[in-house]
Every structure is written in structure tokens, then in C-alpha cells.
Amino acid sequence: MTPTTFPGRRSWLVAIAALLTVASTTPGCSGPGESEEPLPTASVTLVITAAEPSQEARPDRPSAMSTHPGGGVSALGYSFADVTSIRVDVKDAVTNNAYFINFDLVPTPTGWSGQLPSLPQSRSLTFVASAYDAAGTLLFRGTTTQTLLTDRETVAITLAADNDGATVLLPRIWRISLPGDFVFGQGGNITVFVEATSNAPLTYSLTAASGGGSFLPASGGFTLAGTSGAFVVRYTPPATLASTTEFTHVLSVTNLAGHSVSTTFRTRVVPPETGGDSLGTTVRVVFNPTITRLEASRAPGTTEVTWKAGVADDGPASALSYAWSFTPLGTASPTPVFTAQTNPTVLLHYATGLQGTLSLEVTDGDNGKTTVKYVLGPNQFPDLPVQSGGGHDIAQLRAGDAHTCALLHDGTVRCWGSGASGRLGYGNTETVGDNEPAASKGPVPLPATEKVVQLALGSGHTCALLSSGSVRCWGLNNQGQLGYGHTRNIGDDEAVASVGHVNLGTRAVRITAGDSHTCALLNTGRVRCWGHGANGRLGYSGTTNVGDDEDPLVDVQVGAPVQDIVAGGSHTCALLVSGKARCWGQGGSGQLGYNNLNHIGDNEQPSSAGDIPMSGSVLQLAAGGSHTCALMETGTVRCWGLGSSGQVGAGSTTGSVLVPAEVNLGAGLRALQVSTGNNHTCAVLSSGGIKCWGLSTSGQCGLGNTGSQTTPPNNPINLGGHLASFITSGANYNCALLSNGKGLCWGVGSSYQLGHTGNSGNVGDDEVPGSFEGFSFPPP
Incomplete structure (x- = not known):
């Protein structure tokens, strides 16, 4: 029968x-x-x-x-x-x-x-x-x-x-926000925006190209708040590379039903030895979506979408037959058609505005039928990726003591806050932001041929790393921290461009600034420092200032190749290529991490201390006033040093933590970046949220009160519904780069450094940072 x-x-x-x-x-x-x-x-x-x-x-x-x-x-x-x-x-x-x-x-x-x-x-x-x-x-x-x-x-x-005939609901990756440039060998955060069913739990995975760097975390889960949401991952380019290379990575987002969308994106890595203004890593995105159970790919610039169905059946694959159809919503001209009833097949005449329902009926050798429907929305396969990175978008933010600077994607710099000593770089000492927007002064007047790729801010000075590997500094110079062989301030009554570059003898690939000293990581993997030499913070086995009457032409004896350098109030730390860390300078609060209160570098070489005793591999270091923190490869944060305000996250305000101790970020939470101020610490989480702890008498922790936090709070800071991809901490304030492309600052605002026009009040002490509008730099 x-x-x-x-x-x-x-x-x-x-x-x-x-x-x-x-x-x-x-x-x-x-x-x-x-x-x-x-x-x-x-x-x-x-x-x-x-x-x-x-x-x-x-x-x-x-x-x-x-x-x-x-x-x-x-x-x-x-x-x-x-x-x-x-x-x-x-x-x-x-x-x-x-x-x-x-x-x-x-x-x-x-x-x-x-x-x-x-x-x-x-x-x-x-x-x-x-x-x-x-x-x-x-x-x-x-x-x-x-x-x-x-x-x-x-x-x-x-x-x-039982769910036969149901419509497949698929997540959509609609925007990726990422820096226009990464400095070679250093990571940056990428924010991925997704749309799907309201409140849907989703997972993601990132597959890095072989030898093309790594992502942290490479996989994870998140739940949408409504029909849209985002997650943040950190990309670290490869540490060594012989020539400019492009790597193609794959990102997939999957819903509970097992359906996913995927896209490829490329990172272009340029080694530091390459001249010109291509220093760093440039990332761009090319969409090539695939859908689990239904795989689709569109080559950019074409109107053809290749579809492939994945089918599991209780019979042989050779017995399967396929019937593809597409019903447009409204009128589509020319009419989209499939080239053949095969698997895979090609849909012709696709356009980004095309909407409708794709149907696939699969019949096996026993006449069993399977039907899948997919609702195609507009711009499912974009012509070009939608991403931040336009010339006037913010690429980096840096916070000092009482001034803030932004590096835009076009390589220009904007600064605001206190103009004392010429630290803003506009040829005067005027405050910016007291009665005008932060963007009102325009770019810091550097030569038009020079593109800035990194900024470093000290207590009263500013330095810029150029794409050529040269360094310029301006502002306060009482300790030789500008590196020009004298102690005259620069930028207070003369153009920044008039004094030339700091003479390092070779190209720099990273720079950092402490309160009154500056360091550069060179393309040789070695470090040079200049400025205030007290406590051995420069690392030259002495306490003499450098750069006040000589050029900084001597290497610090770190003892191993270095991949990053950070400066705190009066100490300096190096992240080694091995993933270990070494610190020198002021050690009176245990901020060097060697289980003692000794200074290092005042009468011995930093190499003599060896690596900080810490298991695991370090991804990033942050040096504060008298404490230090490390982001580990596992996404955990470890801090050590002065804990009088809870800044090391140890749960108390007594004494110092002499060895690195893990901070409890919350169950299952991972950090992508850590930053440190004078007496507080912040971390960007993989969820895109920010948690801060330590001194908060002026709202530094952003919780809407002035209670200090000895451990990270339960809930992240209210950023007005936006995610954060980066944070920088000044002496007593913070600035974050948000997923909407704007910057947002909170904490002490007495010098207008927060960028809230005409407002010198603190933010975060009795209101949440998200109650303020962020700042941006639209084109004129």
C-alpha cells in the first residue's frame, strides 16, 4: 500500500x-x-x-x-x-x-x-x-x-x-567598527553590530588566518537587548613579519537554532621597517556572508549570489533533488532567477534593495520532502562594508592630567582642556573647551605631510608618533621630557612644527609618557627614555635627567626584546616579546611587582631584576600613579602596587599588593583592555561594557556617586546604551571611544578636559556618564 x-x-x-x-x-x-x-x-x-x-x-x-x-x-x-x-x-x-x-x-x-x-x-x-x-x-x-x-x-x-514550514530567522552582521590603523605589533578592539530576533541569545566565533595574529576572545556568547546588539573583540597582529601581508579572517554569528551568518575581513600588516606613512596595521572589511544550512556568498561588485544547501538525510546524497525559488516583495527588475535547480546554484540579478522570500524544497529518493524558507531583507549582502574609519572619525583618545587629545583617522590631532605650558599644541596657553567645543580649534598645526599614528600624554606634555617613525613633543619641558636637549616649553608661543623631531637616531614604533618622562620603543626592539630621572624611572642605572641638555640616544638595558612600553607616574614597564613583563623606577608602593619596595634602575640596570614573577602570558600593560595592571592572555586582569583607594581591586584600602593579584571582574567576564589613572583602574570587557574601581571621589568610577570601589562593581558603567571599544585614563578622569564613533569622558572636569562644552563640573559623581552627549569631530 x-x-x-x-x-x-x-x-x-x-x-x-x-x-x-x-x-x-x-x-x-x-x-x-x-x-x-x-x-x-x-x-x-x-x-x-x-x-x-x-x-x-x-x-x-x-x-x-x-x-x-x-x-x-x-x-x-x-x-x-x-x-x-x-x-x-x-x-x-x-x-x-x-x-x-x-x-x-x-x-x-x-x-x-x-x-x-x-x-x-x-x-x-x-x-x-x-x-x-x-x-x-x-x-x-x-x-x-x-x-x-x-x-x-x-x-x-x-x-x-514538527517545525516544518517555519521561516528561518537569521542574524545579520550589519556593521563592524574598528580602528583605521593599528600600530605594528599592538592590538586594537573591534566592535561587531548584529541584528536578530528580539532578545535572542547568540554566539560568535572568530577564525584567524594562519599566522595572521589572534583574537581575544575568539568565541563567546551574548544576548540581544531588543533586536540589535554588539560584542567587542581584541585583535593582535602578528609580532614579526618580513613584508607587508594581508590576512583573511572569518567571523560567524550563530543563533540557538544553529543558523549563522559569516563574513570575512582582511587585516593588512605592515612591518615597522617599511618606510612611508603606512606604519601600523590597516583593517578593512569585505562582506562574504554564509548561512548555516543555507550558505550564500556574493563577490563584491557583482549581482550574483551563490547559494548552497547543507542537507542531512537518511538516504544517499546522490538521491537528493533541489527546487529553488525566489518570490520578490514588490516588483524587482530584472527578475531574480536561479541559474539551475542544483546544489549549489546561483541567484542572478541581486541588488542590495532586493527583498523577498527564498524557498528551497529538497526531495530525497523516497519522495520525502524538506522545505526551507528564508526571508531576504534589504542590504543582506552589502555592496561595501559599513564601518567606522572615515577621516574625521576618532581613531584614538588619550587622557593626561588636565588635557585630552584625539587622533582622527586622517592622522590629524585635536586637543582640549588646560593649555598651560603649550600642552595643547596651538601655539598658546589658552584653555580649549571652556566656552567653545573641543573641535573648535581644528587640527594641531603639524606639517601637512606628517600623519600621526599614536599619541602619548603626560602630566603637562604631549607627544606624537608619526607614520615615518619620527616623534614630536610639545608642552611642559622642565625636566627635559620633550627630548630636545633643553628645558624650554614648546607650543606655548611658537608653532609645534618649528622645533623639529626628537633625535632618537632611528625610527620609533611605540611611545608612552609618564608624569614627567617619556619613552619610545624603537624598530630594533629596544627602548630609550628621557625626562625626569628620579628613582631610576628612565632605567639608566642612575637618577639623572635625560633630554634636558642631550639627545636621548642611549638604549635602556631591558635585557630582552620588547613589544610595548608603558609609563606611570614615576615608573616604567616593558612588555616583552616573550609575553613576560619587566618594570623599573619608583618601587616604594610595590608597583614594580617584584615582592618588595625597592627602586630599580637608580643604581642597577632593569635587566638585573628579571621578569616579574607572574604565570601566563601578558597581552597589555597599564601603569598608573603608583600601581600597575596587566591584561592576561586569558582575559583576566592582574594588578599590584598601591591599594590605598582600592585601585588594585583587592577588596581593601590598606597597604600595598607586592605581587600581581587577579582582579574579580565578575563571573564569566573577560577584559579586552585595562587602563590606569592616578588612583583608579578601568577595564573594557568583552561585552563592550566598562567597569572601573578605586578612587571615585570625583566620579572616576562613573557610577553616579562618590563612593570609592575596592573591587569592580557588579554592573558596568551606564554609557547611554552604547558599547565601548577603548578606554584611556588620565590622572583623575577617563575617556572612552564608543560604538557610535563618539568619545565620552567622566571624572574630574575642572580644566574642561572632559569635552563637555562650557562645563567644568565633574561627571559621574552624581550622574551617569551616559546622561551626557559624547563628542565628535565632523568635517568642516
């Missing part, structure tokens, strides 16, 4: 009901309806089997069924392998009276079986089979009607996915 078929079913199995034995006629036994003559009965054995699925798209999820792997798969993320129970109902097809309800089949090494005794012959019977997972969720269901006429017959039941 031909089984009943169900058009539109997406995944099916065959249940074979074999009449194995026939009981003798039982007098007085009748069906649910009255019969003048009793009917003969039969004992029926139901056997459900599933062959191995085709390998075209076997589900990747673990099986919930241990007796027999494989089987069919629904289009929404589950398969026969997830079935843990099958129940069968048998009813009279005419009267609907039941013979069996919820008759449980039992698993066997080859499938499922169970014996149904005493079913009447010569009556029309309806068999209903339902398959469930371990949680009791209905996965597959099927029914057929048959009359048992002979002793041995076959009853076939088509089991289809």
Missing part, C-alpha cells in the same frame, strides 16, 4: 510496521464500533530504522541518541540523532476511538521497535508516530491510514520535523 505523503515536509523518516504474527480469531472481540461478526485480530510489530545520513551536511551538534547515530535533520537545527523516545497512537479512522495511546517504542542497536497486540483486521486504522528529545520536546511527527487485510503487511509512516 502506498504511504500517505505530506507535501512541504522538510525532513522525514520511514517507520516500517511489519505484521509478524497473527493471532487466531477471538470470539466476542470487536472493534470500537458494533459489529455483528467479531473481526480477526493481528499482533503488529512496529520497527523504525534510520540509515546513516549523507555527509553533505551532517549536523555538528552532539547526538542525544546513543543507540543509533545519524538520521534525518530538520531545517531548524535538530536531527533524528536527537530523538530519545518515540510514541505511537493507533485509532479507528472512522470513529476515532483509540486502540493504543502513547505506546512507547524501545531503542535497539539498529533502531526502534515495539509490539502492538490485537489490532483488528479489515478496519481502517490511523497510525500516528511522535518522536521526542530528552527534554520532551516534539521533534518529528507523522501519520498514515491503512487497513490490515492480510497476515503480513507493511505500514509506512512519514515522520516530518
